[in-house]
Amino acid sequence: MLNVAIITLYETGHQSFGAASVGAWLRQAGACVSYQDLAVQALNEAQIKTADLIALHLPMHTATRIAAAVLPRLRQLNQTAHFCCFGLYAPINAEYLGGLGVQTILGGEFEEGLLALCRRLDGSPQRLDEFARFQTEPTISLNRQQFLTPDRSGLPPLPQYAAVELSDKTRLTAGYTEASRGCKHLCRHCPITPVYKGAFRVVQKEVVLADIRNQVAAGAGHITFGDPDFFNGPGHALAIVQALHAEFPDITYDVTIKVEHLLQQRRHLPTLAKTGCLFVTSAVEAVDDAILARLDKGHTTADFTEAVHLLRAAKLHMSPTFVAFTPWITPAGYMEFLRTIAQLDLIEQVAPIQYAIRLLIPAGSRLLELTEVQALVGEFDEAALVYPWRHPDPSMDALQEAVLKVVQNGDERGLARTEIFTQVWQLAAQFGPIHGSNAKHRYAKLPPISLHSKPAPRLLENWYC
Ligand code: SF4
Numbered sequence: 001m002l003n004v005a006i007i008t009l010y011e012t013g014h015q016s017f018g019a020a021s022v023g024a025w026l027r028q029a030g031a032c033v034s035y036q037d038l039a040v041q042a043l044n045e046a047q048i049k050t051a052d053l054i055a056l057h058l059p060m061h062t063a064t065r066i067a068a069a070v071l072p073r074l075r076q077l078n079q080t081a082h083f084c085c086f087g088l089y090a091p092i093n094a095e096y097l098g099g100l101g102v103q104t105i106l107g108g109e110f111e112e113g114l115l116a117l118c119r120r121l122d123g124s125p126q127r128l129d130e131f132a133r134f135q136t137e138p139t140i141s142l143n144r145q146q147f148l149t150p151d152r153s154g155l156p157p158l159p160q161y162a163a164v165e166l167s168d169k170t171r172l173t174a175g176y177t178e179a180s181r182g183c184k185h186l187c188r189h190c191p192i193t194p195v196y197k198g199a200f201r202v203v204q205k206e207v208v209l210a211d212i213r214n215q216v217a218a219g220a221g222h223i224t225f226g227d228p229d230f231f232n233g234p235g236h237a238l239a240i241v242q243a244l245h246a247e248f249p250d251i252t253y254d255v256t257i258k259v260e261h262l263l264q265q266r267r268h269l270p271t272l273a274k275t276g277c278l279f280v281t282s283a284v285e286a287v288d289d290a291i292l293a294r295l296d297k298g299h300t301t302a303d304f305t306e307a308v309h310l311l312r313a314a315k316l317h318m319s320p321t322f323v324a325f326t327p328w329i330t331p332a333g334y335m336e337f338l339r340t341i342a343q344l345d346l347i348e349q350v351a352p353i354q355y356a357i358r359l360l361i362p363a364g365s366r367l368l369e370l371t372e373v374q375a376l377v378g379e380f381d382e383a384a385l386v387y388p389w390r391h392p393d394p395s396m397d398a399l400q401e402a403v404l405k406v407v408q409n410g411d412e413r414g415l416a417r418t419e420i421f422t423q424v425w426q427l428a429a430q431f432g433p434i435h436g437s438n439a440k441h442r443y444a445k446l447p448p449i450s451l452h453s454k455p456a457p458r459l460l461e462n463w464y465c
Helices: 017-028 045-049 061-077 094-099 111-122 205-217 234-247 259-264 266-274 289-295 301-313 331-343 371-376 394-412 417-429 437-442
Strands: 003-008 032-037 053-057 082-086 104-108 174-177 180-182 200-202 222-225 252-256 277-285 317-322
Touching: 003 017, 003 061, 017 032, 017 053, 017 111, 045 061, 053 061, 053 111, 061 082, 061 094, 082 111, 094 104, 104 111, 174 205, 205 234, 234 252, 234 266, 259 266, 259 277, 259 301, 266 277, 266 301, 277 289, 277 301, 301 317, 331 394, 331 417, 394 417
Parallel strands: 003 032, 003 053, 053 082, 082 104, 174 222, 222 252, 252 277, 277 317
Antiparallel strands: 180 200
């Protein structure tokens, strides 16, 4: 029987769907599977030493950077195991991971690939022989898979992960599932684009509901749907939340939906509210139409404003995310970004880290199609796993670093979001020259901040890529 150690590293405070899904497939095939989540546990060296296959889940940039730091230690503990990295960030960093001794890379719909890898290794008398060493599975699979219910037994318990905090400060244990993967859109800055290339794949409704049932039995009072966009397949998504609400009327949930879909599917927003949706994360990215066009986001600033009002009318909170610092942001543009958040009364709904997020240009990014980006970036930085860039105006890079410090300091001290916003505004307003007398006048004073806004429901872990 093959011994498989599945390692997760960082998944924005959630218990992993990807690891539990792979675990179900491999356990059904007879493998002995152990899980380690290094985001909440210390490394179990004994498990690593006895593993035949060590598989690391890389769904995001931060997890991949942590993996790069951990891989040499894992190899030191076990010289003979086969190493695999799976998940969204594995194929786009295949060359780098290969250099760290990873022998198999699986992205996209990876469960079938991991099962095939296990069979390849199990059928090999000496697991490091030529047959076992070389990958025969596709690096990226977009096969339509018949999923199994994720097997979460052996993962750290849900209370060890980020909770959801309601407006009255009540905390709910949060579970996490996925009803789909990939995305039918091709936003230039998105890491999903180079892997899924405009495709998305659904997880069967009964599998999602069984996964939710198991997590509710394990104490979840809230479920985060981690689909890149819940309304890529609105019929599938709505059938799931209606069934969820019929079975568990007290369970709340949150989803991620792009601005364009919020507008197109506006008639379904009341259904989300009625079925227990607390908030909708939306990747707004910028409040400058020229920047949004470069990112190929498919919405304008006016669309964003409309989406905020539509969600409010449906009694849903929007939790917008931004890429505040791009090579195209100007001092006045950054002030306008802050002013728009205040004007739309969104300060309580924006995690302060969003004021400091800097554009990442990972390997395979569609941003590299733009000649202006090609001219801007340096050589690929293997340690950071990005193409580095500097802003043409060095004061904007300095502002980003200063804002990040203010936000980190505010979070550490437990300051209210309004207080952190005020500090960021004051910092930015005096930081660089804001050209034009109109602009100077417009950003001279802090915009009125509603003191009546209650804290919006939120996950107690800031969204990080
Ligand atoms: S809509 Fe969202 S998930 Fe889809 S490509 Fe754009 S940024 Fe990525």
